[in-house]
Amino acid sequence: MESNSLIINLKDTTFSYSGDKLILNHLSFQLHSGERIGMVGPNGSGKTTLFHIIMGLLKPSSGRVELFGKPAHDEKDFREARKKIGLLFQDADDQLFSPTVLEDVAFGPLNLGKSPDEARDIAFKTLARLDLFDFENRITYKLSGGEKRLVSLATVLAMDPEVLLLDEPTNGLDDETEEKITDILKGLNLSCIFISHNLDFLFKTTDKIYAMANGKIFLDEALVPHSHVHTHKFGRLPHEHKQ
């Protein structure tokens, strides 16, 4: 695929639940091949909805969705696109539904038409890539929160997507697991959009950060001077900081 080709193209998209306030407000958005975009924004600003529109899980009230240069209207169009776009859900319990880890990771490849042997092979390789050794026969609901997140990521990567959409991948993880996920994601050569409230994580894993508010997207590359509250010893005594 040529670089810089347009993968996701939303044109003037609007979405609302039956006439309520607009969750996406005439939003236009583009993702080119090789781009790594971070997405921040307050709760309820429409970030997750944006992902669901891209995947065809929600239908926009108006506007157009184009994926890989082709307009996407019905389930059939999206079904094709989903083979190349991987979405990681916020709650790993939604993603992991098979009794064992191996079966869950093999689920996507099997749906793509791989034979059971190939699927098993892919699952093992993907788990190994994420350092998840001896996980294949673990019971999914008995995994810890961090393990669930890593296995969920494996289930998405096993489908060998061209684009990765992650919805708050570091939410609720301890430092160690967060670092591990950050390293894994930095090493992936994919186009991606990561939703997160964790700016440190986004600075490390993405090239630019967009902000979402009230159903619209703002490019947030400009530097904004601002001060931080900070703590140090004897902070209660009157003192000055040099610029």
Next chain:
Amino acid sequence: MRIEEQFSTGESFVHKLDPRVKIIVAILYSIVVAVSTNFSALLPALGISVSLIVLSTLSIRKVLYRLLLVNGLIIFLWVFLPFTYKGESLFTIGPLVGTKEGVLYASQITVKCNAILLVMIVLLSTTPISTLGHAMSQLYFPDKIIHLFLFTYRYIHVIFQEYNRLINAMRIRGFKPQTNLHTYRSYAYLVGMLLVRSYDRAERIHNAMLCRGFHGKYYTLSRFSIKIGDILYLSLMLSAILGLMVLQWRVIV
């Protein structure tokens, strides 16, 4: 709390049997025993079940505990059936007359239940749930039944956790169940909230599956292979079932 599959792992011969053989035997055996009415068939059936349990080397204490739960319900049959069934009088307690037919009927049900339950414990609970699901799919059970079965297993735990979260949320705000409208209403909210949340979750899971290319067909990784032992066991059990049918109906001589 977790839902344990207490008997699903082990080294005995029943653990090594092909799950498809186990399912077939369990179904045929249960049907034949359930429709049998003749003690000359039911008692041997109980004998077969007990010997299977003994051979399976499952912990007898745990098996008895499970039997106790079911027989707790059967006690009620013993309280009512002898006195409500019409027939020859066997004994009297005050104004109540116990009939022979009633007692026989109650014992029939007791023997049937225990025989079937023991075989279910030996054959089905010695197989991990996920394996059972896959075996069912290889036996051409309808996809929908298998999905229901596996999803129930996977999410009953999540729903239980959600229930616990809600109960705790109520407790930390001083909720104490009492016999009043406030209690009933709060419990109704709890159940309602659980239903709504389960429904939402079902939708999210379905979406997650769609994102991974699901289109209604569930593929499985596992393949089973029939061994000599399986064939031996299957023929042995089929002959036993046939024997029970002969004892019950005496049609084949």
